[in-house]
Every structure is written in structure tokens, then in C-alpha cells.
Amino acid sequence: MNGATALINTLANCGVEFCIANPGTSEMHLVQALDAVPRVKSVLALFEGVCTGAADGIGRMTGKPAATLLHLGPGMANGIANLHNARRANSPMINIIGNHPNFHVGHDAPLTSNIDTLAHNFSCWIKSECTADSLAQDGADAYTATLRQSTGSTGQIATLIMGADAAWGDSLGPVEPNAVPQRAKVNESAIDKVASIIEKRGSNTVILLEHHGTEQAAMAAASKISNKYGCKMFNGTFPARVDGGPGRIAIDRLPYFPEQVLGTLNGVENLVLVGGSTPVSFFAYQNSPAELIPEGCEVTRLSYIEEDAIDAMERLADRLGASKQSITTFEKKDISKPNGELNTKTIIQSLAATLPENVIVCTDSGGGNAAYPFCQSTSQNNWLSLTGGAIGQGGPCSVGAALACPDQRVLAMLGDGGAAYTIQALWTQARENLDITTVIFANNSYNILDVEYGRLGVTNVGDIAASLFDIGNPAIDWVSLAKGFGVPGGKADTGEELCALLEKSYGTPGPFIIQANGEIKR
């Protein structure tokens, strides 16, 4: 058995179910191995940013790594933007990067480049000197690395740079999986400290739940404490995944702009960090602080990213005598379908009014993010946000979520700017007949830039600057693009049309795209 086949068998033994691939010549033996090991489902994408975004979606929905198969430095480079998002989501993922054999790298053939230097941008684990003998164990170690949480890690992404000679050489066969790492428990002193603060400060405390702290059980404990002591609870602005909707723990998110975050936290005396970090401004502005903590507010940590936030929150609730307290959940409300012209508000209303049960929402747009609070009162959902700010993530992520969860409808709420980055995701949706509804907020604009430009104090935007925010010249025909990639779709100019198309899509297996025309009026 060659190294490649030993590797893929080992990954299958560990629990890897998918390999999202865009192979090249240097990976032909790995393709042969995927052919021989159908336990790992091979999924082809036309662009590597789709591979890495899809693997991120699988990681968020299953808690287990998917593999990607990418072609040398340039192939990996095409995947980096969504690897950046996956790193910020703390998603487990194993990249297998094909490379020339070691004996060939020194000859500097055209596709040779320094792959390691790229991998350091997003990987917590990199191995590049593998051999046919080491490859199976390297795969098992990569799997473990993606699940081993650690503070200061650059994420949960393992990158195995596999020379073709390691793939084609004779191996000793697959290896047994390593033990699965467990999260560390927080020290009693952290519980003590936070408990005494909440007892003392009560309603002037905010509990900020991020990463492992966004699990329902951790948020349930926070809800009990909140109901007893009156403290507020928030998720971060862009959590990797939060399960919401009626019956799930009610929680708000911190807003986006720095002055809004400071407004939300105004008067707070203590901020308790569960799993995450002190809130910081997404971008820097002149005369605006980086850390978004009101003056005089103390920051106290309950748990680090690698620690067990559920255990910590439940112990904290116990300590505070809140374990028997009731929890507060989102309540079901009827949202009426809007009529007439579409704009961001009526698009969101249409989405909320028609949201199917048990939906997975993927969004990398401002509009999608704004839809979050409106959708929590309609249907249960798993909400996957853009964690790293690199747009072009929602479409690929929806592919992964749909592969991982074939019994759920996936709803991708995409901005037109972001959707154009990784439009190739539609082709894999068609190929795998995935139950994905894509809604494009078609405002023909990098609208956020227009907003940010205004924040500079520029009221009179020049022609050249305006042209750099304007993606409406020419206007993109999203239904035509989708047709090109094999996905049917329709356009909506009114609330009635949008709701009808959404409901049609939810009732029909397979992918569908809806262009929601809500142009910004200037």
C-alpha cells in the first residue's frame, strides 16, 4: 500500500468523512487513494476557496475536521481567505497540500514556491518533511491537532504538505487513531472570582459568551445566572455558530461599529469573558479606541478558548445557587410577509417571515447579519457567521453545511460583493444536488465602503471613489450566473415575489438562487 492510500485510510479511521478537492498533477496518487477509499466522500470544487470554505462549514456543523486536497502553493493560496475565516471560527480542518517530491523542489520548477511560509498564516500544525512511512501517522497527528485547543494557537487548522514521493512510495499501511484530546477544566479560583463579582455587581455585569461558550448548555447556565442576578449576556459580533430560534437560549450579539459596542456596554462595571477575548474595534479609526471597554469597567476571565466553557458555566451557576433557576428562550412570533418594493429591511422581513424549521443559515453579508435578530423568533436555526471578515465565505460554507447535514435546508444570505468572490460554489451545489437556497442582497454596491467613506467625514464622494464602491456597472445578473453553473433561480423586486420564491425553493429539493433587488437609493 502506498503512502497516499495509508493516509486516506488513516483519516477515515479517525473519522474524516469528506475530502473537498481541487487536485493537480502532483496529487494523482492521492486521487488514486480517494478512489480506493470511498468511506471518505470526495467532492470536487472549481476553486480552492470553495474547498476551504466548505470544509469550514463541515467543521462548524460536525465538530470534526474535513480534509481538503489542494495543489501546491498557488492552489493553497486560493484557499487562504476562507482558511483565515476558519481559523477565526476555530474550526477543525486538515489541508493536504500536494507538493513536488523533495528531490524535485530544489530544481525550482515553475510551480515551486515556499508553501510553508503561506501555511504559517493560518495553521496551528504544519508538516512538510513527510515520507511514505510517516504519512499515515502524520495524518493521525494532523487529526488530533485540529481538536487540541490551545491559547495563542493560530486556530485549529492542520496543514500536511505532502511530497509526491511520500504519496507514491511504499508504506507500512494505516495507523490507529490517536486518543481524542479533551478540553481542560478551569481552575476553581476562576469560578470563585467570577462568582464573587456577580454576587457583588449583579445587573452591572455582562457575560460575553464566545467560542465554546456559545454552546447551548453554556448559554443555559448563563441564562439562569442572568435571571437570578440581572446581569446581561451577549455573544460576540460574529460567532462561528450559534443555535437559535424559539425554544433556544435567548441572547443578543454585540453590535459592529465601535461606538455601538461602547453604547451597548455603557454603565457596565464588569465584563466576564467566557471562551473569548476583550471586544476590539473591527477596524481602526482616528480618535477611536481599539479596546471597546467603557471607562472603569473591569474585565474578568472565566475561561480561555481551550477550556471547557460548559463545565465552567455550570459550576459557576451551581456556585451562585442558580442551577434551578429558569432559563429564558427566544419566543415564537408571527412575522408578516412584506408587500411592495424591496430594500434591506423588507428583504430581511421576507427571510424571517418564511424561515423554514431547522434551517442552517450561512451569511457573510451586512444584510444577513442584520437579519439575525429578526429570525430568532420564527424557526429554530444554526447560524454560521463570517468570523474573519474575508468575504466570499457564505456560499462555500453553505456547501459544507449541506454536505454535513443532508436533512436540513441551508439558507445562504449573501451580499453581491461577497458572492462574486466565490461564485463557483454554485457549481458544487448543482453537482451534489444540495438543498441550498441562496439569497443575494443585490444592492449593486460595496455598500459598507460607502458607509465607511462617509465616516471619514467625506460628504461629497468624487467620481473615482464612487466608482470603486459601485458594482452596478454593469449590474450583475445573478440568475444568469447561476444558470451557467447549473443552478436554477429567479429574481424578486417585491416582498410578494421574494416570499413566493423562498417558499418555492424550500419546497423543492436541490439548490436555488434568488436575486433580491434592493438597490441602495443615494
Added chain:
Amino acid sequence: MNGATALINTLANCGVEFCIANPGTSEMHLVQALDAVPRVKSVLALFEGVCTGAADGIGRMTGKPAATLLHLGPGMANGIANLHNARRANSPMINIIGNHPNFHVGHDAPLTSNIDTLAHNFSCWIKSECTADSLAQDGADAYTATLRQSTGSTGQIATLIMGADAAWGDSLGPVEPNAVPQRAKVNESAIDKVASIIEKRGSNTVILLEHHGTEQAAMAAASKISNKYGCKMFNGTFPARVDGGPGRIAIDRLPYFPEQVLGTLNGVENLVLVGGSTPVSFFAYQNSPAELIPEGCEVTRLSYIEEDAIDAMERLADRLGASKQSITTFEKKDISKPNGELNTKTIIQSLAATLPENVIVCTDSGGGNAAYPFCQSTSQNNWLSLTGGAIGQGGPCSVGAALACPDQRVLAMLGDGGAAYTIQALWTQARENLDITTVIFANNSYNILDVEYGRLGVTNVGDIAASLFDIGNPAIDWVSLAKGFGVPGGKADTGEELCALLEKSYGTPGPFIIQANGEIKR
């Protein structure tokens, strides 16, 4: 004047004519500067791989750097595949990468990542600690770096990582351009050595002309020597740019597969390197050599990449008494338009038969590369190849070529696999109304992988492996994709249809796409 405006004015003073941009919030002051300095034409692209590929095209056609404007680490990452190709083409280019201010980077906001580590993959010059005061001089230095040739350099790409505080802070204004670096002349000893080899070995010598050696004047000298001594002359397999067609120096290229290169060089006793390197196998194979030199063949260098190959070749011709010798140029021949079913051969015949005068050809496909020899007998052309093997380069490169040379028709010969990587290039073609004809070799396959898989000795390709080479499920509708991005087009199933569409496109201003349906029969 703030740092950003000083920078853009300085770049304009140096000679930068274009900034191909995909900006974000951290680059708002740079957008303001571009608005204020229309001498630098700002061109928007929907994806950063289009920005970098277009800048490469401008560099190849003008010999001067274009600027790109990219948004932090993920934005730059999206451009790396075509930066890799540009590095291999030795193209000058200046990347301006927006970043958080230094005071913000330490707070690890969502879009923060290590940009330097990515830039090391492709840059010959990186500066990341710029200030408002330094930014103008940094721009002048970046310009110079892109034109300063040096052996062992990682290319001619300068990357300026510009914190937002450098952009918005007060500056001292623009600076004067630095002196433009000149190519070094080769030592007399190199001329002596090569001259004596050619005198001794004559027809058993091959002159391999790469990089600066592909200039017409250098090749003219080689042609004179060849005509006197009978030695053969070649370009490398994938030159960045060679000007060809009737009246231009006749020259062949080295073929792609290693056994073909060794066959071509069979019996050669001396290989003379002009500007380039010893030929190596593009990929490594088991039991196949990396260096493609016949046994007993001596390799002698006339000039390194940074040296003046024109001067060296002209001095060599003088030394050999060949300066008055005649040159051999490509001759015009009539190529008939093909009839009936399309396949790679008849698509190429159609392209050659209809090739317009003074065309720029951009190609990143096997089919396009195969078209090269057939097109040299029809019309004068500038032929831009895929230098680094990262597909998705031809479309973006055509954008840059058309921006730089508005009086020439540009013909992009793209494989379907590669075109899908950077299909967003079509939108910028429509927006700028560029005279670009795109031909898609639509064989619905990563055909090269099928070929390479067969070279493993696998005659019976399994279903999963076959599926990973098959991009015909679903088949991509290229005309629909182009319509989505605002570019008109048509489909051709026969030679007659293809020639008619090509001629229609050449006669009509603006972009046009042709899907040439030549499916591989298995």
C-alpha cells in the same frame, strides 16, 4: 497632504499608470487619494486574482509596474496564485496592501493576520513598517525594486504593507523618482567561452533564450549565429512574452513533457543559457530525471536573468562574425478554415485561420499553448504564456493587456478548468469595454489530469477518480456566465460557427466570449 495622497502622486511621478483595485475599509484614505490623482487610472475588479493577473498583463506589455490595491491578508491571499505567475514571468508590479494601523494590529481584530509571511512567497521587496512620512519614498523605492533585476530574486514584485495610520497621517508630500536601474552587461569571458563552443560544436549547440533573451533583438542575433553555424535556438516552454508572427524571428519552444524535451535535445552537445535556467521537468515522475539535459551535454551560461541579453547576444554575434548574416523569420502561410465538428485541433485551426493583425494572445490552457506554432504563420502577435502553472491567469492577464494596449485586440485562449478560477475577469472587461475575445476550450474536463493519471500506468480509471477530473457534471454554460457579468457571447459546435463568431468579435468593439464545444471523446 496625507501619506496616501503623497504615495499615489509619487507613483504617478515614477510612471505608474494603473491601480487595479479591490479596496476595503482599511484602504479608504487610499481610495480618497486615487480620487484626487486621476493620472493613475483606477480599475475595479470583483476578485483580487483579477487585480494581480491584470497587473501582470500590464507589466508584460509595458515593462513598467502597475499598482494593485488589496485589502489586508485575505485580500492579498486571493491574489497570490497570479502573483506566483507574475513572479515566474519576472513582471514588475507594486502591491499596496492595506493594513490596520500598527497600534491596532496587536489587538488581533478579526481581519488581522500575518501579512508579511504571505508576502514572502512572491515578493522581492517588502515594507511593512511605513509611516505617513516614509510612504512616498517607500513608493519610489518599491517602483525601483520592481525594475532592479537580480539573480536569486523571488521576482520583480514589491509589496508595500500600508497601515491605515500611514495613509491618513500628514506627510511631507510626494518625492522625486529614483534613478531607473539599468541591466548589467555580461563579462567578456562569458562571450569568449560561448563563442569558442559554438565555433567548435556548431550544429550540435542549442541556444536557449529566456526572459530578456526573448526580446526580438536578442533573438535576431541568435538567428544570425544559427544561420552561420547551424546551431538550433529555442525559447523555454512557457515564456512570459514573445512577439511572433510573419516578419518576426522564427523560433520554436521546448515542449512540455520531460521525455519530449529530452527527445528535442537528443544529440545536443552544448546548451547555451541566455537569461534563463537549465530545463527541468514541470512535475516529478517516478524514474524520470528532474534536469532535462541529454547525457554528455555540457551547459554553458551566456547571461543571467538580470543581465542584458540583447547586448550579450549582439556581442556574441559580432565575435562570431555573424552580424551581417541574414535572420530567419516566420513566413506567412494561408491556413484554411476548418469545417465540421470541433476538437482541440479544429479549434486551433479556426483560431489560426482567423487571427487578427497585431493581436495580443493570453493563454493559460493546454489548447492555447498548442495553438502557438500554428498561429506564427498568420499574423503578428504578442504571446503571453502561463509562466507559473497556476491556472486562472489568462482572463485576468487579458484585462491588463487590453488596458495597457487599447489599440490592439486581445485574444484569451482559456481552458474551461482555468477560466472557472477567475471568471470575474469578465466583469471588468465589460465595465471597461475592453477589446477582448475570450475563447473557452470547453472540453468539460481537467483533461491534463486524465492524461497524467494515465501516465501513472492506470488504464482503468475508477469512478471516483474519474469524477475528480470531470467538470461536465453539470456542464458549464459559459455564455450564461458571461451574460451574468455583462459580456455578450455565443457557442460554436463546428469550425464554421467558430470562425464566424471569431470574425464577428474581431469586428466589434468591446468584449465577447465564445464557448468552443470540443468535448473529449473517451
